[in-house]
Amino acid sequence: MSSGTNPIDAPLTVVVDIEGTTSATGFITEQLYPYSRAHFGRWLDEHGDDPDVVRAVEAVRELIGEPDADDRRIVEALNGWLDRDEKVTPLKALQGMIWAEGFASGELTSHFYPDAIPALRAWHAAGHRLYIFSSGSVAAQRAWFGSSPEGSLLPLFSGHFDTENAGPKRVADSYRAIAARIGELPERLVFLSDVVDELDAAREAGWWTIGVRRPDADEPYYDRGVGDHPETATFARLDLDGDRPILREP
Ligand SMILES: CSCCC(=O)C(=O)COP(=O)(O)O
Numbered sequence: 001m002s003s004g005t006n007p008i009d010a011p012l013t014v015v016v017d018i019e020g021t022t023s024a025t026g027f028i029t030e031q032l033y034p035y036s037r038a039h040f041g042r043w044l045d046e047h048g049d050d051p052d053v054v055r056a057v058e059a060v061r062e063l064i065g066e067p068d069a070d071d072r073r074i075v076e077a078l079n080g081w082l083d084r085d086e087k088v089t090p091l092k093a094l095q096g097m098i099w100a101e102g103f104a105s106g107e108l109t110s111h112f113y114p115d116a117i118p119a120l121r122a123w124h125a126a127g128h129r130l131y132i133f134s135s136g137s138v139a140a141q142r143a144w145f146g147s148s149p150e151g152s153l154l155p156l157f158s159g160h161f162d163t164e165n166a167g168p169k170r171v172a173d174s175y176r177a178i179a180a181r182i183g184e185l186p187e188r189l190v191f192l193s194d195v196v197d198e199l200d201a202a203r204e205a206g207w208w209t210i211g212v213r214r215p216d217a218d219e220p221y222y223d224r225g226v227g228d229h230p231e232t233a234t235f236a237r238l239d240l241d242g243d244r245p246i247l248r249e250p
């Protein structure tokens with residue numbers, strides 16, 4: 001993919017995580033998770049023939065090793081993963097479909113830290129390409145960023161990556177796949193996340209990393225910290241003007 005690679009003096013490309021980075025984990029676990037829990041059964045009833053739902057249900061059956069699992073058992077498995085906040089791809093796929101409906105009807109709203117939207121807008125205006133890499137599915141990402149309190153932020157983004165189209169977030173090959181997909185050299189890519197294992201994986205792939213540690217983050221994320229990655233509580237400190245990201249003094 002070197003033909004699509006940005007020139008070395010082009011602005012750095014920024015890839016952001018959502019939960020714990022642009023947005024509060026507690027908001028997602030307290031608003032979005034219960035909403036999906038309340039709607040899994042209805043969704044399978046009403047959309048069971050939709051090819052995306054069929055694919056997700058088959059993936060659940062395979063993961064739980066029960067090829068004949070009925071809808072009741074599928075919902076039970078989904079809720080079990082939700083209870084343990086396991087970022088399982090078919091769970092995230094079904095949540096994304098359900099949340100998209102919730103956002104469209106106005107039942108759901110999204111949350112962004114006060115520094116996140118101004119920084120994303122400024123980086124975009126300065127010519128940085130922006131992408132999202134989240135365990136939340138692409139459908140969930142589009143619904144979330146499409147319904148921000150300041151209107152749709154989707155025009156700011158050049159693309160979306162999730163565990164289905166890129167791979168697990170704690171695996172370096174997922175970051176290599178993203179770099180290849182967007183035609184960018186690893187040293188031109190900056191990843192922002194609250195999870196140290198994700199930051200480690202991105203760095204292993206040759207990316208710059210910034211650990212985002214929000215003061216209001218729930219345990220265990222805040223307590224785990226971001227290891228030896230540069231750390232900030234706010235996007236406002238991030239200077240992307242040079243050939244590497246720099247954190248300004250707070
Ligand atoms: C609002 S998008 C969906 C959020 C979600 O379900 C999730 O698991 C987010 O995890 P992240 O990788 O963004 O920390």
Ligand SMILES: [Mg+2]
Pocket residue numbers: 017018019020021193194195
């Ligand atoms: Mg996160």
